[in-house]
Amino acid sequence: MIIKTKNNREVILRKLSTVDYEDLLNYLDGLSIDTKKRFGPHPFDKQSIADFYLDDTHIGYIAQETETTSIVGYSIIKIGYLQQDRFRLQSYDLRLDEKKDVTFAPSVADSWQSCGIGNALFHFILANLKPAEISRIILWGGVQAGNDKAVNYYKKNGFQTLGEFQHNGLNYDMVLQII
16 A cells, blocks of 8 residues: 655555565664664564564564655554563453454654654554454553653554553553454
């Protein structure tokens, strides 16, 4: 799918492929220190990325600028939930379901933030999840409470705050009920 961003550039939204790993590594290397601190589902090296996607419960999505073919946005969906978050999520009275819940980790290149890529990629992912009858999207490791831009992004997209937890500062667990 091709979209036009707020900065009037064309971007392709699609699933990540094994041929994208080098470009993905370049994308990750180009993120600011602050953005890297907020996005860490896997280490930022090519072998770790390849190993991460050997697990068929991980699905990568990218936003790729058409002119330069550079990746400008990257999101991960994990079918199910993170085991290390299980007890905390259950403490909110969530009845977790490995087949109907997914975990979501989005990122957008610093220079492309606020251009509409995050929203477009999220809605592209939602459309891809619909045939699988996914009922709920859980944030991967929550969101840092001090990251107002991200918290507002999630709220704008319908996520609800479940509660708070401490991990390198205050974080919010958030979830989007789809069905």
